[in-house]
Amino acid sequence: MDRRKFLLLSAVAVASFTVAPHLSFGASRIEEDIQKRLGVSLSQIKESPEVKLQAPTIAESGANVPISVESDIPIEKVDSLWIFVDNNGTPWVTTVKFTPMNGKVYFATRIKMRESSNVRAILKLKDGSYVMATKEVKVTAGGCG
Amino acid sequence: MAIGSAIVRVPKEAKKGEVVRIQMVITHPMESGGRRDPQTGQTIPAYHLTKLEIFFNNNLLTAIDMGGGLSANPFVGITMKAEQSGVIKIVYQDNKDGKWERTAEVNVT
Amino acid sequence: MRALIVIMSFFSLVFAQGWFNTPEQGLKVAKERGLPVMFYFYSDYCPYCKQMEDFVFGDEKVSRIMDRFVVISLDFLSEEGRYWARRFKIYGVPHFVFYDAKNDRVLDIVFGSRTRQDFAEILSKMCQKTGLKRC
Numbered sequence: 001m002d003r004r005k006f007l008l009l010s011a012v013a014v015a016s017f018t019v020a021p022h023l024s025f026g027a028s029r030i031e032e033d034i035q036k037r038l039g040v041s042l043s044q045i046k047e048s049p050e051v052k053l054q055a056p057t058i059a060e061s062g063a064n065v066p067i068s069v070e071s072d073i074p075i076e077k078v079d080s081l082w083i084f085v086d087n088n089g090t091p092w093v094t095t096v097k098f099t100p101m102n103g104k105v106y107f108a109t110r111i112k113m114r115e116s117s118n119v120r121a122i123l124k125l126k127d128g129s130y131v132m133a134t135k136e137v138k139v140t141a142g143g144c145g
Numbered sequence: 146m147a148i149g150s151a152i153v154r155v156p157k158e159a160k161k162g163e164v165v166r167i168q169m170v171i172t173h174p175m176e177s178g179g180r181r182d183p184q185t186g187q188t189i190p191a192y193h194l195t196k197l198e199i200f201f202n203n204n205l206l207t208a209i210d211m212g213g214g215l216s217a218n219p220f221v222g223i224t225m226k227a228e229q230s231g232v233i234k235i236v237y238q239d240n241k242d243g244k245w246e247r248t249a250e251v252n253v254t
Numbered sequence: 255m256r257a258l259i260v261i262m263s264f265f266s267l268v269f270a271q272g273w274f275n276t277p278e279q280g281l282k283v284a285k286e287r288g289l290p291v292m293f294y295f296y297s298d299y300c301p302y303c304k305q306m307e308d309f310v311f312g313d314e315k316v317s318r319i320m321d322r323f324v325v326i327s328l329d330f331l332s333e334e335g336r337y338w339a340r341r342f343k344i345y346g347v348p349h350f351v352f353y354d355a356k357n358d359r360v361l362d363i364v365f366g367s368r369t370r371q372d373f374a375e376i377l378s379k380m381c382q383k384t385g386l387k388r389c
Binding site: 085100 | 164208
C-alpha cells in the first residue's frame with residue numbers, strides 16, 4: 001500500500017472513531033426517552049385500539065392542548081399511564097399511577113407541544129407489558145386579536 | 146389567584162358503585178425552564194409542580210408525576226368508584242418549596 | 255430600609271443584553287451600534303405569545319440569530335404598547351415589526367406564532383435585509 005493510501009485510511013479510521021460514539025444509530029429523542037423511563041424500546045410497545053387517546057387533530061396553540069385517555073382494560077390490570085410528545089425538548093410529559101379505586105382507566109389534562117408532533121399514551125400493565133395509542137397533532141400558527 | 150390555590154370539582158352526591166369524575170385546576174405557572182421572559186428577555190428558570198397525590202378518606206387514589214410539559218394552571222381529571230361518603234384530599238408540591246393541600250367532600254348514598 | 259428595598263427590586267429586573275422596553279432607548283442603541291431592530295408586541299393573555307417565548311425564543315438556533323437584534327418588547331395592553339401599536343397599525347399579538355433604525359423605516363411586519371424553523375428563517379432574512387455588518 002502506498003503512503004498516500006495509508007494516510008487516507010488512517011484518517012478515515014480516526015474520523016470514524018470520533019464520530020461513531022455520537023451516532024446513536026438512528027435512535028431518536030422519543031426512542032431514547034422511552035427506553036430511559038420505561039426500560040423497554042419503543043419498537044416493543046404495540047399500538048392497541050384498547051387505548052383511546054383523544055387529542056385535537058389541529059391544536060390552536062402549543063401552549064394548551066387538551067388530551068384525554070380512556071380504556072376498557074380493567075383497572076385492576078393497569079399499573080400506570082405515561083404520556084409522551086415526540087417532538088418536545090423532553091418528550092416525557094406525565095405519569096399517572098392508578099389504583100383499583102379509580103374504577104376505570106381515565107385521565108384528562110392539558111399539555112404543551114413545541115410543534116406538530118405525535119402524542120403517545122402508553123399504559124403499563126401489571127403483567128409488565130405495555131400498550132399504546134398514538135395521535136398526530138398539528139400545531140398551527142395563530143395569534144390573538 | 147395565588148400560586149398553589151386550587152379548585153376541586155366532585156359531584157356532591159353519588160350513588161354507591163357509580164364511577165364519578167374528579168376534576169381539579171391548580172394555579173401554577175408551570176415554567177419548563179426554557180421560556181424567555183417577554184419583558185426582560187431573560188430565560189425563566191424551571192418552576193413547576195412535580196407531584197400530585199389524590200387521596201380518598203386518606204387512602205391513595207391516584208399519584209401523578211409531572212413537569213414543565215403540562216400547561217400553565219394545570220387541569221387534571223380522573224375517576225373514582227364511589228363506595229362510601231368521605232373526603233377527597235389533593236396534596237401537591239413543586240420543584241421549589243411549594244407544598245399545598247385541598248379537600249372536597251363526596252356524599253354517597 | 256424601605257429605600258434599600260426599592261433600589262434592590264429595581265435592579266432585580268435584570269435585562270438580557272439588547273432587550274429593551276423603551277423604544278427610544280432601543281432605537282438609539284441600535285443606531286449607535288449598527289444593530290437590526292425587532293419590535294415584539296405581546297400580551298400575558300395570549301397563549302400564542304407563550305408558545306413563541308417558550309419554544310421559539312428559547313430555541314438555541316433562534317436565540318443565536320435573535321441575539322444579533324435589538325429587541326424592543328412591548329406589552330400590547332400597556333400605554334407605551336398601545337401607542338406604538340397604533341403607530342405601526344398593530345391589531346393583535348404576537349406581532350413582530352422589523353425596523354431599520356438607521357434609515358427610520360419599517361422593513362416588514364409579521365403577525366402570529368411560527369415554528370422554530372420558520373422564525374429562524376424570518377430573522378435571518380430580516381437581518382440580511384438591513385445590510386448591516388452584524389448580519
